[in-house]
Amino acid sequence: MKELSGRTLPLKLADLGQPPERLYLEGELPRGPAVAIVGTRKPSAEAVAWVRGFASELASRGVAIVSGGAKGIDTAAHEGALDAGGVTVVVTVPGISRPYPEKNGPLFRRIVAAGGAYLSLYPEHQAADRGLFFARNGVLVALSHAVVVGQTPCTGGSRNAAKWARELGRPLYVVPHSPWVAEGKGAVVELRLGGRPLDSWKEMLRFLHRSGHHAVTVAPQAAQAQGELWQSQADPSADPVLQALRAGALHPDEIVDRTGLSLATVQQRILTLALSGVLVPGPLGSLKLVTD
Secondary structure, eight states: EEEEEEEGGGGGGGGGOOSSSSEEEOOOOOOOEEEEEOOOSOOOEEEEEHHHHHHHHHHHHTTEEEEOOTTTHHHHHHHHHHHHHHOOEESSSSSSSSSSSSHHHHHHHOOOOOOOOEEEOOOTTOOOGGGHOOOOOOOOHHHOSSEEOOOOSSSSSHHHHHHHHHTTTTTEEEEEOOTGGGGGGGHHHHHHOOOEOOOOOOHHHHHHHHTHHHHHHHHHHHHHHHHHHHHHOOOOGOOOOHHHHHOOOOOOHHHHHHOOOOOHHHHHHHHHHHHHSSSSEOGOEEESOOOO
């Protein structure tokens, strides 16, 4: 386990004003876009399934999933990233030899073995001080480009993470819930406070692309999609970008949604097709095929 201090601390932590003097890292912190997912320890089965699928879709496209390692929504987020062969980061208080909750110890080891990271406020063998979990939320949020509240009651750690997002200027997305469901009542409050409603991983991916946060590495599923693009150079009829355009996609974001390719890859291919005279720009940034 590595001790991080001074210049070895992640640069994003400077946003905290008073960042921790030391952190302890097992594994490697990922580069590229990162999205924090937080929520209740007692979620509904539907919320667990949704969050796990959401995290999996983002992770398969090279987005690192950051969460706190707790049971419930946090665990669903981490497991979703692992499902996709992606990268996820646990940000917590105790050292990795004293995991909290204890039953998630094997999950934390899997995360590190899969190329992710375990980042703690305490060194390896020190147990949790529960009073520091709210401070941990500041680190978790600071490391992320956006924060998603998967399901939350009116009180709890996820509401504290949402407060950190507002204080640090991180975009806060909230999965809407029925107001009569106690586990999700906090979503109503967060939406009133300015949270953005979220109902699809595609909306998050569009935000990251618009903000210039592009994947540095991609999980196997997305890598396969990009491999199909290179293969299509020898067979233009198999080009996934052309296929998306012929299916009605008019903008680069729509092509990303249909193909699973990174925005940078799509834009490079659009430029190649434009230089070849296959497509021309249309109104309001749209694209138009010249020939089929």
